[in-house]
Amino acid sequence: MISLEHVTKSYTVGVPAVKDLNLQIEKGEFVFVVGNSGSGKSTLLKLLIKELEPTEGRIVVNGQELNTMKRKQIPKFRRGIGFVYQDFRLLKDRNVYENIAFAQRVIQTPGKQIKRRVPAMLSMIGLAEKYRSFPKELSGGEQQRVALARALVNDPNILLADEPTGNLDPKNSWDIMKLLEEVNETGTTVVVVTHNREIVNAMKKRVVALDDGAIISDEKKGVYENEN
Amino acid sequence: MKISTIGYSVKQGIKNIFRNKMFSLASVATMGACIFLLGIFFCIVVNFQNMVKQAETGVSVSVYFVKGINQERISEIGDLIRKRVEVSECRFVSAEEAWSDFQKDYFKGNEDLAAGLEDDNPLADSEHYEIFLSDVSMQNSLVIYLQSLEGVRQVNKSEMVADTLSNFNVLIGYVSIGIIGILLAVSVFLISNTVIVGIAVRKEEIAIMKLIGATDVFIRAPFVVEGILIGLVGSGIPLILLHILYNEVVEFIEGRFSTLTIQFLTFLPSSYVFSKLIPMSLAIGLGIGFLGSFFTLRKHLKV
Incomplete structure (x- = not known):
């Protein structure tokens, strides 16, 4: 469903926001992407919807190779992906x-x-x-x-959420997470970028941890340990 | 694009105008000011050109014949002249008519002085064709043609008047193109600027649309509809004002300067002026609205 092979993205020469990422996410998975601010979580999501182009590497989403995708094909590709922001953007x-x-x-x-x-x-x-x-x-x-x-x-086949609970109190955060879980149960692949340690640890889903643009751990039924 | 999408784009375009009242108003005002200036300039130019054209109709060329020419050849020459495209009128003036006209001009009030010449026409050999031109700039080519005709003795022309009027017309043409060009460039620049501001205001909406999977055409359509509507309204309002103003000004000048209006200042009727100005202004408004929004969006939609 989602495949990243040796993906690097640099905004300025020599300073990569994400470096040499290798990640496979299967259809119907629920994945948390965790990490400190500036670890490259949001860059990763932007790469997945082709809002950013990788400096190096290959990205395949929903069976479509993003590196060779033409500008004209982007709208149709994005229709297969749902996106939720921290600040709602209504x-x-x-x-x-x-x-x-x-x-x-x-x-x-x-x-x-x-x-x-x-x-x-x-x-x-x-x-x-x-x-x-x-x-x-x-x-x-x-x-x-x-x-x-x-x-x-x-x-959509894939739902990407960038800090969906970042602006919410604990009760509302849990409500949103329950909704995301329900969505996932219907077969939609869900990728959630979050800082919310309590939710990640309680939900026992796959956790991919990023630090300084690189994947430092990737565990099924993982926990959010690394916070400094 | 589906019909329902076209309907949606039109609806959104109209909604956008009301959502961004101040920007819409600024755009309409900008467009209106430019079309208003353009309209004033157009009214002045077409009337000026008409007055010059009127003056041109008074410019004539006279063709005199060789001695002993027969009437049949004179008629042939007349037919040849009338076939020329630059000739608007060709009138035969007999020797008697020429003498009678001369008397009217030069013995006015002293008709008895001409009485002694009653049986002896001093202009006996002056029968000629008096030719009026539709375009004075073609006078020289006509004169060369006339001089080449068999049976023609002399061709009289008013070179200076013809040249002056012709040059004046060319000058008006150049000035018109220059000023209209500047006004259009200013309009496009200002409309484009207001569209840029409009895009900045709705940048988030555009970004959301792009991320949801909207095509460029779908995003652009409401903006283009908005641009076209602003263009049409912005050109329609000054047309109404110009129509009122034109009639008032013409009425004022004709009343105040009645002597001049009989001789020189002949104004075109508003129906004629506006039959040209209305489609021209609406086309310009629509065109600027469309092009201004279309190209500005293309430049700023790379989300």
């Missing part, structure tokens, strides 16, 4: 329904299908009642749930 001038529907409109889904799919997503995240609310009227947890619904509404 459109402030659109309500909950419109924010979720937006993701479907962008890929030109027929209107009838949008009208069926969006309410289903709203029920899944437990915000059916608040479909007319604007982001500023929602709590952080609710906003992240909307962002999650937006990422999932197009049925």
Whole structure:
């Protein structure tokens, strides 16, 4: 599903953000990527959605080789991936329904299908009642749930989450993690970048730890140990 | 692109205009100011050209014949002249008419002085064709042609007037192209700047669209719709103002300077001026709105 072979990314000459990464993630896996700030976690996610080009190495996502992918092919490729940000990135001038529907409109889904799919997503995240609310009227947890619904509404094979609980209190953090686990149980590959030691240790999933741009550990049912 | 997507793009384009009221207003004002200036300039130029054209119609060439020429040859020469494209009118003036016109011009108020010459026309050999041109710049080529015709004795032309009017017309043409070019360049620059600001405001929205998997066409479409609408509104408003202004100014000048308006200042009717200005301005507004947004977006959409 996701394959990185000897991937290096340097923003400036001689200073790699990630170096010589080798990583295989299978279909349906749930993987935590942990590490200190500046360890290369976010760079890794950006490489996976082709927001960044690797300086060296080969990346294959969803069966598609990103190194040789043409600019024209990027939109279609990204439709197979859902993305959740720490700061939610909802459109402030659109309500909950419109924010979720937006993701479907962008890929030109027929209107009838949008009208069926969006309410289903709203029920899944437990915000059916608040479909007319604007982001500023929602709590952080609710906003992240909307962002999650937006990422999932197009049925992606892979869900990438960059610090999804970074701005949330423990209760909301757990709610989001439970949702991500439910999503994973339906067969979606989930990759979560996080700092949340408690959640990582409690969920007993695969943990890939990065330090200074390199993988320092990769364990199935691992724990988040290295924090300094 | 699907029809529903086109509908969505149009809807979003309209929504964007209202979401960013200040930017939209700035763009409309910019476009409006440029089209307004362009319109004023256009009105002045077309009227000026019309006045020069009117003056040109007074420029004539006279063709005199050799002694003893028969009437049949005179008619043939007349037919040949009328076939020329640069000739707008060709009138035969007999010796009697020439003498009568001369008397009117030179013995005005002293008609008795000409009475002694009543039976002896001093302009007996002055029958000629008086030719008016549709384009005075072609006077020289016509004169060369006329001089080559058999039976033609002399060709009189008003070289200085023709040259002056012709040069003046060329000058107006160059000045028009220059000023219109500058105004268009300013419009494109300003519209492009407002689109850049609009993109900066919606940079996050564009980034989200790109990451969700929107194509460039899909992202661009609402901006282009917005640009086109701003262009059309920005050119429509000054057209209304210009129409009102044009009629008022023409009415004022015709009332205030009535003597001049009979002789020199003949204004074109607003229906004629605006039949040219409306499609031109709307096309410019639409074109600048489209090109300004399209190319600016292409440059700034590499997310």
